[in-house]
Amino acid sequence: MTLLDISELTLDLPNGKRLLDGISLTVAEGETVGLVGESGSGKSLTARSVLGLLPSRATMGGSVQLLDQSVLDASRSELLSLRRTRASMIFQDPRAGINPMRTVGDHLTETMRLCEGRSAADAKAVAISLMEAVRLPRPEEHLKQYPHELSGGMLQRVMIAGALTSSPRLLICDEPTTALDVTTQAEIIGVLAEQRESRGMGMLFITHDLNLAAAICDRVYVMSAGRVEEQGDARQVFRNPQAAYTKRLVAATPTIVVARDTASAADAGTDAAGTSTSTATASAAIDGAAPASTEPMLSATGISKTYRRGKEPVRAVIDATIEIPRGGALGVVGESGSGKSTLARMIVGLEQADAGDIRIAGRERTSVPSSRVERLEHARSVQMVFQDPYLSLDPRITAGKAIEDALRLHRRLSTTDARSRVIELLEQVGLGDVHAQARPRTLSGGQRQRVAIARALAIEPDVLVMDEATSALDVSVQAQVLGVVEEIRRERGLTVLFISHDLAVVRRLCDETVVMKTGEIVERGRTIELLGNPQHAYTRLLIDSVPRPDWDLEAVAAEASELEDPVAQN
C-alpha cells in the first residue's frame, strides 16, 4: 500500500528561484526509499514538505499525499494530527533537536501526555519500552538524564525513540547518521532497520552517502538541483546508472573496495608518469629491507599529549610513532576522540607535545615555535589544510590576498611578482584570476578548500598535513579536491599526512595508513593490505562498519583472496 505519494512537487521562492522542480516519488509500506544528492539538491526540502515544514514565503505546486491526507492544502490542525499520527522525522544533529534543559524522560513522554492524554506512569512505561527497542542500555536511568550526559549516538537513539512514540506509518530520516562516527552509524542503521521491519513502517531515508543508501535502501531517487535525475531499484541505479549525473556521482564516490583492474591501472599511471616513487619507497619501508639511506621526510617518534582539564586528565595521544618517506602519503584513520587531530596539531606546531620527538626533513620540529625565525622555519617545514573551509579562511580577506600574504611573509617579492605567483597557484588548484578578488563568503566549499590548499602550497612546505580536509565537502567536490592533491603530489613529490575518519578517502590517496583509537596507534601498514586483511579487532570493526551494498561484499572477498595472505579473512 502506498503511504506517501508526491507528484510534480514544485517550490518557488518569492524572488523567483525554483528550489524544487517537478519532484515525484512514492513510498510504500515496509519499504525503505533513499533520497540521495549533494547539498543544495533539494532532498531535505522534499522530505520536509511531507510534514508541512516549508519556508514561510514559498509558493508550492503539485501534490503531496500522505495516506488519505493532502499535505499542501492541509489546515494547521490537520497538519498537527498528521505529524502526531502518520509521519515522524529524525534530523541530522540530535543535539540541536533536543531541549538541553529538559531530561530525556521529559522529551519522550511529553507528546504522549499532552497529545494522547496518557497518564504519566503510562507514558513512562511506553517510553521505557521504546528505549529498549532502540537498544539504549539503561532506559530507567536515561529517563532522568540530561542530553549532555549522553553521547551523540545514544542521543540519536533517543530521537528515534521520540519519533516512534506516535507509532508513525512513515519515518523520515534526514541524514540521521551524518554527524556520527562510522561504528555508531552502523549501530543506528541497525536499529532503524529493525524498527522498520517490526513495525512495517515506510522509511524515507535522506543521505549524501551513496554507499549508505545502497546498503539499506530498496529503491533510490537521485536528486540534483531540485530535480529527480534518476530513480529505481537501488542495485540497478548504482551498478548501472543511466543519467549522466548519477554516473558522475557514482564515479566520484570513493569506496574501500577497489577492483583489481582499476588499482593496477592507477599504479601503472603513476609509474608511467615516472615522477612519484612513493609506492616503491613505501613498500620498501614496510619490508624493512631497504636500509635508511634516505631519511624519512617526516618522523614523529613516541609523541604523547595529555590534557589536564577538569578532574580526569585526558590522554589524547599516547606514544605515537609515524614516519613518512619523501613524497609519500600516510593516512591516519580514527573516530572522533581518537587523537588524530591532536597529532596533526602537534606536528604543525600548534600544540606542544609532552614527550617525543618530531623531525621534518631531518630538522627538529618538536616544540611550538616562538621567535620569528623559528615560526617561519616551522611554517616552511609543514603546512596544514583544515577541516572546515568555511572557518579556516579569514572572512574579510580575499582569496588572492590570503595567498599573497602567505607568499610575502616567506619571500621577498615585488607586488607584481607576488600577484602573478598568486594567479599561478590559483590555477594550479583549478581556480583562476577571477577568484583572486573573491571573499570566502562568495566561494563554494570546494573553491574555499582549494584556496586553502593554494595558500598552504604558497609557502612550499616539505610536508602538507590535511586534517579531515574533505569531510565537509560533497562527494563530487571531494573527488575534485582529492584530484588536485593527487596531481600536486605527482608534480611536486609533496609529502602528505592525511587525517580522516573516512577509510574510502584514505584508500584513494594514501600508500600507507595507521589506525588510531583513543590516542594509540593500533595498526599500521600498506593501505590495501590493511583494508584487505586487518589484524586488529578495532580495524576490523571500522572496516565492517563502513556501509556498503551487499553486492560489494563479493568484491571484497575476491580482493582479499587475491592478496594471497595465509591469514583467512574473517
Place this chain on the structure above:
Amino acid sequence: MTTPTMAMKVLRAPRVRRSSTTFLVSAVFLGVVTLAAIFAPLVAPYPPNQVDLLNVQAGPSPAHWLGTDALGRDTLSRMIFGGRTALLAPLLVVVFSTTVGILLGLLAGWRGGWIDSVLGRIFDVIFAFPALLLAIMAVALFGKGLVAPIVAMSIAYAPFVARLTRSLIASERSRPYVAAYRVQGFGGAFIALRRVLPNVMPIVGAQSTLNFGYVLAELAALSFLGLGVQAPTADWGAMVNEAQAGLIGGYFLPALVPAIGIVLVVVAVNVIGEELSDRIGGEIPA
C-alpha cells in the same frame, strides 16, 4: 562533517530588509543637527548671548521662532550653538573610551590568563561606580568645566567597550582561521591587530554608537546640575538648568526645547546604533 543543508539555509534566510524609515529619519535628523552645530555662526539667526531685554521670556514669534529665555536670548540660536558642546563632548568620550577599551579588551581577550583576570576585576570595580558619580567626583577634584567630566566618563565607559571586545576576541581566537595564520608563520601581534581586530570592529563600533547616546544624556545631566558647561556658554543641559526658575512662572518653553532636543538626539542615536548592530549581527558567521 555537518554541512547545513539547503533547506536549513532557506528556512533561516533573513527577511528581505526594507531600509527602515525610522532609521532614515534618525540619520537625516542627526545629520541636520550636526551640520547646524558645525556651521552655527552661519545658521543661527542671532549670536547665542545677545540679550534682548525688550523680549524677555517671549513666546514663539517670527523674530524668535522658539521664543526667548529669561535674559531675552534667542532659544533657537542657543540651541544651535549649544549643540556644539552637547555633541562634541560625547564624541570625545566615545573616541577615548573606544580606543582605550579596544586596547584593553584586545589585551585581555588575546592573552587570556592572569592579564584577563586582573583586567576583568578592574573593570568590575569601575562598573560599580555610576558614570555620573565618577564625573561628579572628577569635577570635585579638578574643578568645574568639561575637561574633567570627559576624562572621567571616558574611564567609566571604557570597560563597556573592553568587555565586548574581550569576549569577541576570545571567541575569534579559537577559530580555525587564526590557527591557519599561526601555521603559516604569522606572529601573534600581526594576527591580533591586523587580522582579528578588524573582524570584530564593526560590532564594537555599533556598541560605541549606542554609548554616544548614553554619554550625551549623562553629560547633559551634569551641565543641568551646574557642574559641566558653565554660563554663559550655551549648552542644552545648562539651558534646562537656567530655565528652571521660569518654569514656576509658566515659561516652560526655554526648558522644554533643550530637553526635547536631548531626547530626540539620544533616540536618534539609539535607533542608528541598534540598526547598525542588527545589520552587522546578521552578517557574522555562526
